[in-house]
Amino acid sequence: MSITKEQIIESLKKVLYFPKGSNVVDLKMVDRLSIEGNKVSLALVYPHANDKNAHIVKDAALRTLKADFGTDAEFTIDTLSEQEAGRGSLGKVKNIIAVASGKGGVGKSTVASNLAIALAKTGAKVGLLDADIYGPSMPIMFGLNGERPGAKDVDGKTKIIPIEKYGLKLLSIGFFIEENKALMWRGSMASNALGQLFNDAIWGELDFMVLDLPPGTGDIHLTLVQSVPVTGAIIVTTPQNVALADVRKAADMFKNESIKVPLLGVIENMSFFTPEDCPDKKYHIFGEGGGQLVASELGAELLGSIPIIExxxxxxxxxxPIALDDSTLSAKIFNEIAKKVIRNINKRNEELKPTRIVQIDPNASCATD
Ligand SMILES: Nc1ncnc2c1ncn2[C@@H]1O[C@H](COP(=O)(O)OP(=O)(O)OP(=O)(O)O)[C@@H](O)[C@H]1O
Ligand SMILES: [Mg+2]
Incomplete structure (x- = not known):
């Protein structure tokens, strides 16, 4: 007797995805069902990457299918996040890059914004999400104070339209709160607000989404990197030893068993000071070689060193943002960093996700509206 798709679907209706209290068929989690002879393969799609229940549901599905169709049939079940399956708000986002640091004030937002611009100048489609719920900086850095993103109804749900500037799609919690009002939200509220910026926004097709994370390694970070399929992380540091201790903490967070986000590299910011009138002089105010040291220790590449420049x-x-002005040294440094980031992401995708490789156009340049 040959197995039909309808029979497989009927059988899978007995498999529950308990967090949502329904079965995997009604929840539309079954995807890529194919049958060749006695070989059946399918994927189960979860709302988020690294769903804690994925292996339990997969085991239950395998048991159910074997009980219904006997052991002669062979079943292969893949696990995909909605993004990997091309569904949801992030379905067409090829790569998500988290910019993190253990310590505050090291220049994460500066690096995230300028890196996003440098990536866009290669011709890539880029989004930038300011995930710093407590101290959003994007409205100021992009001259968008007081701006509010638009909204649109999609299938009966209200979706946020990211603001577009300098060729980037931008969202920040700062676009939804009044300026200078510190957010006194509890962790769960902050995580929910952030979740909306990811999942209830119309991001469309992006080659890269750059995430500017809040400083530290707290709950928000964990929830975020567990629930969003981050391709890789960049760690920003300054050269002092005190900063380096915090970098190790941030790197450990990404290495965590339940997260396992690869490091794309380390960026050393405020590396040295060069006076405008003595361009050949470098003053290593905060010490020298710290970024390289920490990169080597973490087995990651030092992607670049950015001087202190007024x-x-x-x-x-x-x-x-300075990366818009290609005549500056800073823009040149960010362009180099962007190339290395693309190279490292593509290297990783060649092994794991060939469909996400990004071709860059060296002649393209970013809009400067
Ligand atoms: N290389 C640099 N040269 C000069 N000023 C810099 C440099 N990098 C960052 N700054 C300045 O340092 C300040 C802190 O930078 P930024 O806001 O990017 O840090 P952050 O790590 O995002 O901070 P937070 O932890 O508060 O989010 C800003 O005023 C920024 O303009
Ligand atoms: Mg910041």
């Missing part, structure tokens, strides 16, 4: 701070405050 214009970086000034342009950050004025809403025109």
């Amino acid at each position: 214009a970086i701070a000034k342009t950050g405050d004025s809403g025109i």
Whole structure:
């Protein structure tokens, strides 16, 4: 007797995905069902990557199918996140890059914003999500204070439309709260708000989504990197030893068994100071070689060293990130970093996810509206 798709679907209706209190068929979790002779393969799609229940549900599905169709049939069940299956708000987002640091104030937001611009200049489609719920900085860095994202009804649900500037799609919790109002939310509220920026926004097709994480390694970070399929993490540090201890903590978080996000590299910010009138002089105010040391220790690449440059701070405050001005040393450094990031992501995707490789156009340049 040959097995039909209808029979498999009927059988899988007995398999529950208990967090949602229904079966995997009604929850539309079954995907890529194919039958060749006695070989049946399918995928179960979960809302988030690394779903804690995935292996339990998969075992239950295998047991049920074997009980219904006997042991002569062969069953293969893959586990996919909605993003991997091409579904949901992040379904067309090829790569998600988290920019993190153990310590605050090391220049994460500066790096995330300028890196996003440098990536977009290669011709890639780029989004930037300011995940710093407590201290959002994107509205100021992109000159968007007071702006509010639009909304649109999609299949009866209200979806957020990211703001577009300099060719990037942008979202930040800062677009939804009044300026200077510190958020006194509990962790769960903050995580929910963040979840909406990911899952209830129309991100569309993106080659890269850059995430500017809040400082530290707290609950928000864990929830975030567990629930969003992060492709890789970049750690920003300054050269001092105190900062380096925190970097190790941040790196450990990504290595965590339930997360296992690979490190794409380390960026050393505020590496040295060069006075404008003596461009050949480098003053290593915060020590020397710390970024390289920590990168080697973590088995990661040092993607670049960014000097202390007054214009970086000034342009950050004025809403025109420095990476937009290709005549500056800073833009050149960010362009180099972006190339290395793309290379490292593509290297990883060649092994795991060939469909996510991003071709770059060296002649393309970012809009400067
Ligand atoms: N290389 C640099 N040269 C000069 N100023 C810099 C540089 N990098 C960052 N800054 C400035 O340092 C300050 C802190 O940077 P930024 O906000 O990017 O850090 P952060 O790590 O995101 O901070 P937080 O932990 O609060 O989120 C900002 O005023 C920024 O303009
Ligand atoms: Mg920041």
